[in-house]
Each structure stands twice: as C-alpha cells, then as structure tokens.
Amino acid sequence: xxxxxxxxxxxxxxxxxxxxxxxKFIAGGTNLLDLxxxxxxxxxxxxxxxxxxxxxxxxxxDGGLTIGALVPNSDLAADxxxxxxxxxxSRALLAGASGQLRNKASTGGNLLQRTRCxxxxxxxxxxxxREPGTGCSAIGGFNRILxxxxxxEQCIATHxxxxxxxxxxxxATIVTLKADGDRRRISIHEFxxxxxxxxxxxxxxxxxxxxxxxxxxxxxxGNQIYRKVRDRASYAFALVSVAGxxxxxDGKIASASFxxxxxxxxxxxxxxxxxxLVGKAPSDAVFEAAATALLADAKGYxxxxxxxxxxxxxxxxxxxDLTGAAS
Amino acid sequence: xxxxxxxxxxxxxxxxxTSLLDLLREHVGLTGSKKGCDHGQCGACTVLINGRRVNSCxxxxxxxxxxxxxxxxxxxxxxxxxxxxxxxxxxxxYQCGYCTPGQICSAMGMLDEVKKGWGSHVSKDxxxxxxxxEEISERMSGxxxxxxxxxxxxxxxxxxxxxDA
Ligand SMILES: Cc1cc2nc3c(=O)[nH]c(=O)nc-3n(C[C@H](O)[C@H](O)[C@H](O)COP(=O)(O)OP(=O)(O)OC[C@H]3O[C@@H](n4cnc5c(N)ncnc54)[C@H](O)[C@@H]3O)c2cc1C
Ligand code: SF4
Ligand code: FES
Ligand code: FES
Numbered sequence: 001x002x003x004x005x006x007x008x009x010x011x012x013x014x015x016x017x018x019x020x021x022x023x024k025f026i027a028g029g030t031n032l033l034d035l036x037x038x039x040x041x042x043x044x045x046x047x048x049x050x051x052x053x054x055x056x057x058x059x060x061x062d063g064g065l066t067i068g069a070l071v072p073n074s075d076l077a078a079d080x081x082x083x084x085x086x087x088x089x090s091r092a093l094l095a096g097a098s099g100q101l102r103n104k105a106s107t108g109g110n111l112l113q114r115t116r117c118x119x120x121x122x123x124x125x126x127x128x129x130r131e132p133g134t135g136c137s138a139i140g141g142f143n144r145i146l147x148x149x150x151x152x153e154q155c156i157a158t159h160x161x162x163x164x165x166x167x168x169x170x171x172a173t174i175v176t177l178k179a180d181g182d183r184r185r186i187s188i189h190e191f192x193x194x195x196x197x198x199x200x201x202x203x204x205x206x207x208x209x210x211x212x213x214x215x216x217x218x219x220x221x222g223n224q225i226y227r228k229v230r231d232r233a234s235y236a237f238a239l240v241s242v243a244g245x246x247x248x249x250d251g252k253i254a255s256a257s258f259x260x261x262x263x264x265x266x267x268x269x270x271x272x273x274x275x276x277l278v279g280k281a282p283s284d285a286v287f288e289a290a291a292t293a294l295l296a297d298a299k300g301y302x303x304x305x306x307x308x309x310x311x312x313x314x315x316x317x318x319x320x321d322l323t324g325a326a327s
Numbered sequence: 328x329x330x331x332x333x334x335x336x337x338x339x340x341x342x343x344x345t346s347l348l349d350l351l352r353e354h355v356g357l358t359g360s361k362k363g364c365d366h367g368q369c370g371a372c373t374v375l376i377n378g379r380r381v382n383s384c385x386x387x388x389x390x391x392x393x394x395x396x397x398x399x400x401x402x403x404x405x406x407x408x409x410x411x412x413x414x415x416x417x418x419x420x421y422q423c424g425y426c427t428p429g430q431i432c433s434a435m436g437m438l439d440e441v442k443k444g445w446g447s448h449v450s451k452d453x454x455x456x457x458x459x460x461e462e463i464s465e466r467m468s469g470x471x472x473x474x475x476x477x478x479x480x481x482x483x484x485x486x487x488x489x490x491d492a
Contacts, residue, residue: 001344006389030385033346034366048390078445083453094448098469099437101367103379104386234448234468 001036005045009052012212016179018047019208025049027070028104030097031113039123040130050106054212057081063218066175069108069211073163074099076107085219088243091226092166098235108211111164111174111191112203115157115265116237118142128154129199144303145239148311149295150264155199156301159192159266160237166226168259168267169243173215179208185215192266199265221255222247223322228261229314238262240311246277246322253277253286253323260294263311270294273315282323287316329392332357333401341388348372350388351398359399359428363471370470373429373436374398380436382469399428402435410490411435414483422474430470434484437466441488458488 009015015025022044026032029050035041054068057079065081076082077093097105119125119137126135138146138156147158172188191203205211228241241261247254256277260268272293280286291312298308319325330337332355339354348365351357351374363371365384372384375397403409408416411431421427441462446453449465456462463481472480 003342003344006343006387008390026387026390028385029387029390030367030382033385033387037365050390051393074440074445078440078443080454083446087453090446090453091448094446094450094453098367098370099440099466100370100373100380100382100433100469101385103436104381234465 002039002042004043006048007045008048012049012052012054012177012210013181015047015049015052016177016181016208016210018045019179020045023047023208025210027106027109028072029109030101030105031109035114038121040121049210060215065216067107067214067216069106069213071107073097073102073105073107073110076163077102086166086170086216086224088169088224088226088245089163089166089216091224092162092228092241092243095226095228095238095241096162107163107214110161111167111211111214112205113159113161114202116160117146117157120157129157129195132198132200139301142303143301145237145262146301146304147264148298148300148304148307149260149268150194150266151299151301152195152197152199154197155195155265157195157199157265158262159202159264160261161267162226162228162238162241162261164188165238165241165259165261165267166243167214167216168269169245169257170216170220171257173217174211175213175215176205177210177212178206183212184209188267189269195265202265220245220247220257225318225322227314227318229310240307240314242311242314242318244318244322246319248282248323252279252281258290258294258315258318260311260315263298263307272296277319282319282325284316284320284325287319287325290319291315328389330355330388330396331394332396333398334395343387343389345388346384347374347376347386347388347391347396348383351383351396354388357398357400360432361425361428363426363429368471369426369429370433371426371429373433373470375432375436378436378439380433397432399432402431411483411487414486415480418479418483418486419476420480420483421472421476426470426472426474426476430467430472430480433467433470434480434487437463438484438488440466458485460485463488 024043054070230236276290361371363369450456
C-alpha cells in the first residue's frame with residue numbers, strides 16, 4: 001500500500017473542506033482498503049468520514065425515508081421500517097457480502113463500490129478502467145461475471161452492488177454536499193454513467209463531492225422481491241439479480257418497477273420492461289414479452305453468454321412470484 | 328495512538344497504513360486473530376468492535392482509537408474458556424484451528440444480531456427469525472473453514488444459542 005495523509009472529519013462541511021488533490025473519503029473501508037492494498041487505488045490523502053453524524057434513518061413527512069450515508073448495511077437491512085415497507089431493499093442487502101462486511105459497509109460506500117472484474121484487480125493486465133487507454137482484457141478474455149447490457153468497446157464491467165439494484169427499483173435519490181458547500185439531489189437513475197470511452201468515470205459525482213443521504217420515496221404499492229443467482233449459496237456476488245416491485249389491480253398489472261444486477265455497468269433499469277407489463281393481465285406470454293424487452297440489445301462476450309437466458313428465466317420466475325401466477 | 332483492546336489500554340505508534348489486524352498481531356502481540364486472505368474473503372480476522380463483528384483486515388487501526396476492541400484473547404483464557412470456546416472444544420468445531428478464533432468471535436457477534444431480531448438471507452420472515460441450522464450456516468457464511476469443520480461448528484453454536492435462549 002502507498003502511504004497517505006490521514007484526516008478525520010467531524011462534520012460533512014469539514015470533510016469536503018479537507019479534500020485536496022488525490023483525496024478519497026473512507027467510510028467502512030471494505031472496498032477502498034481492499035483496492036489500496038493492491039495499489040489499484042492510490043490516494044494521497046484519506047478523509048475519514050466514518051464518525052460523521054450521518055448514521056440515522058429518518059421518516060419524512062411525505063412518508064419516505066432519509067437514510068444517512070453512514071448507516072451500515074446491516075442496520076439498514078434490519079430497520080423495521082425498511083423490513084416492512086421496502087422489503088426488496090432488506091432482501092438485497094442481506095443477499096450481499098457477509099455479516100461482518102455488512103456491519104462495516106456503509107450506504108454511501110456501497111453505492112460507490114467498484115467492479116469485481118478480474119482484470120481490474122490484476123495490475124499486471126491492461127484495463128481501461130484502472131489505467132485509461134491500456135485496453136480491455138476482458139473482451140476476448142475471461143468475462144463470465146461481466147456485463148451483457150450497456151457495455152462499450154472500452155469496458156464490459158458490471159457494477160457489483162446488490163443494495164443499489166434495490167434502490168434503483170425504489171427510485172432512490174442521492175443527496176450530496178459539494179466542495180463549494182452546494183447541496184445536490186441526484187436521482188439514482190441519473191447517478192451512474194455508462195462506460196463509453198471513459199470507463200474510469202462511473203458516476204456523476206464531482207471530485208470531493210460527499211454523499212450525505214439517500215432518500216427513498218413513500219413506500220411503493222404491491223409486492224416486492226429480490227432474487228439473486230450466484231455461484232454459491234452465500235457470500236458471493238450476483239451473476240444475475242432482479243429487484244422487483246409490482247402491484248395488480250382488477251386482474252391487471254397496475255404498476256411495475258424492475259432493476260437488475262449482474263447485467264450492466266450500473267444497476268440496470270429499462271422502461272421497456274415496465275411498459276411491457278403495465279395494463280396487462282399477468283400471463284407467461286406477457287412475462288416473456290417483458291424479458292424480451294429487457295434483453296433486446298443484450299450482447300454476450302463468450303463466457304458470459306449464459307447470462308442472457310439466465311436473466312430471462314430469473315425475471316419470469318420473479319414475475320410469477322409477484323403476481324401469484326402458477327408456473 | 329491509543330487503543331482499548333480486551334479492556335486494556337495500549338499506546339502504540341504504528342504506520343498510518345496499519346490495518347487493525349496487523350496492529351493486533353504485530354504491535355500488541357495478540358496473535359489469536361488470524362490473517363487468511365487480508366481481503367475480507369475468509370473471516371479468519373474477525374474481531375468485535377463495540378460488540379459488532381467485523382473483518383479486522385479491512386479497516387485501519389487509526390480509525391478505531393475510540394472503540395472497544397475484543398479479540399479471541401478477550402473472550403476467555405485456556406484455563407477459563409468462554410461458553411462458546413468450550414462448545415467448540417466439546418463438539419470438535421475445528422481441525423487445524425486456523426479459522427477458529429474468527430469463527431468464535433463471529434459466532435458471538437452473530438448471536439447478538441439474532442437477539443436484536445435481525446433477519447438473514449434465508450429467513451422466511453425477516454421480523455421474527457428462528458435460529459435453525461440453515462440460519463446458522465447462512466449467518467456464519469463470512470467464515471470459511473479450509474478443513475470444512477462446518478457441521479461441528481454449527482453444533483457448537485447451536486448448543487450455546489440454545490443455552491442462551
Ligand atoms: C469478500 C467481499 C464480498 C462482498 N460481497 C458483496 C456482495 O455480494 N454484494 C454487494 O453488494 N457487495 C459486496 N461486497 C462489497 C461491499 O458491499 C462494499 O465493499 C461496501 O458496501 C463498501 O462500503 P464501505 O463503506 O466499506 O466503502 P469504502 O470502502 O469506505 O468506500 C468505497 C468508495 O466509496 C467512497 N465513499 C464512501 N462513502 C462515501 C460518501 N459518503 N461520499 C462519497 N464517497 C464515499 C470512497 O471514497 C471509496 O471510493 C463484498 C465485499 C467483499 C470484500
Ligand atoms: S471490463 Fe472494464 S474493468 Fe474489466 S478489464 Fe475491461 S476495462 Fe477493465
Ligand atoms: S484475513 Fe480478513 S477476511 Fe480473510
Ligand atoms: S479448522 Fe482448519 S480452517 Fe477451520
């Protein structure tokens with residue numbers, strides 16, 4: 001690990017004021033330190049935000065929840081309001097990492113965790129995300145865990161978070177404090193960026209911009225599900241995951257919101273999936289059409305081709321569960 | 328820097344990069360906590376920070392100066408084993424023993440999580456989970472045992488959980 005300066009912040013304002021060149025915030029440290037040990041991340045300075053007073057979950061007047069950026073993943077998953085009204089989020093969190101890691105991992109850090117692409121982790125190999133312009137070893141290499149949607153010729157990495165997938169299905173908003181003292185509210189739908197020619201830039205955050213909160217809107221109607229398919233039953237990242245919220249009224253799908261993990265460079269959401277469902281009576285034909293809409297532009301890279309039929313089946317299985325339709 | 332480990336104060340000046348695990352092992356001489364992977368993937372380094380289980384390899388020592396840190400050495404001694412340590416011995420919850428300190432610290436933190444009513448990935452009902460063997464396995468999945476002593480580890484934890492209930 002390269003050495004660094006260390007400063008502990010006691011307020012969000014002090015945290016952003018402490019940012020200089022090459023500065024990273026450190027919260028739980030479970031992703032950043034992992035990458036620093038391998039010299040994939042080499043910050044000159046760490047600003048320790050772990051003790052900021054941002055570890056509460058509060059109800060708002062509009063019925064939604066405001067989650068402090070430092071709420072640990074375990075506490076968020078166990079919060080009675082989340083369990084009752086946003087079960088998809090509890091389920092997604094509990095499907096991720098391990099008990100120990102969830103105790104440390106923070107809400108803000110989870111959103112910003114970096115890809116698990118093997119070559120991103122292997123500093124001996126070219127990788128455009130780690131070292132822009134060097135090439136992508138995964139295209140034409142081992143890419144079993146990588147993306148089939150939203151890829152570019154420069155990068156086919158997936159975003160590994162489970163939590164962020166549920167938050168995308170729940171239309172979360174990310175609240176930040178910028179270095180100049182301005183606050184921003186960014187919809188999660190606008191928060192992540194496609195890789196394009198700059199896969200090293202993953203979100204719209206500016207350097208030194210601190211996530212202070214994540215807001216969830218008032219609880220959605222209907223049933224919620226999170227289903228994760230992975231290589232072992234626990235403590236493994238998603239090959240494919242589906243976060244779904246769906247309501248049925250008068251025999252027809254009244255609302256639907258689906259986000260996907262393991263498929264794209266960001267928690268994936270596609271309005272075409274929901275358009276294929278809303279207003280229709282649940283049936284396998286309708287579910288098939290939704291899966292076809294999701295995967296219309298999917299592109300496999302060899303060893304990850306299996307994700308395309310897998311995503312189709314997992315989505316259909318979730319739709320059957322959510323609508324109570326027998327298979 | 329000042330640390331409180333197993334109820335005792337320590338003044339040490341480690342390099343800023345020192346992980347909590349390296350602090351314990353290299354600077355304070357508490358070698359019970361083990362380094363398996365150094366990347367959060369095995370759980371051998373699990374300790375309790377303010378009663379919560381965490382991987383000590385993935386956090387910086389400097390970030391824990393105000394915390395209460397408990398390691399395997401703080402749970403019991405060879406002459407005075409804690410109930411969980413005694414249950415691991417009784418049920419043969421180990422072979423080589425390398426993962427065991429992490430397993431035991433993790434099990435302590437895990438039982439506390441169950442007492443708080445926290446659900447897990449395998450809980451049908453997230454509000455009122457019952458500690459079945461399947462629940463123990465899922466909740467302990469962050470601790471890998473290369474010797475695969477899993478069935479006996481589950482036996483040991485089940486016994487202590489039952490005695491607590
Ligand atoms: C073995 C292992 C298995 C895992 N399995 C899973 C899994 O199955 N599913 C899953 O979803 N995750 C998994 N994870 C990842 C884990 O969820 C993340 O490491 C964790 O959520 C990161 O949170 P943190 O607080 O530790 O972030 P840190 O490591 O502290 O920070 C991560 C990044 O976010 C930045 N940052 C942190 N907080 C803020 C903030 N408030 N504002 C601005 N920037 C900020 C940091 O500068 C850094 O760049 C796994 C991790 C490990 C090690
Ligand atoms: S997929 Fe992205 S992260 Fe992986 S090697 Fe290619 S450029 Fe790097
Ligand atoms: S040594 Fe910390 S998890 Fe393996
Ligand atoms: S007893 Fe050998 S690794 Fe668990």
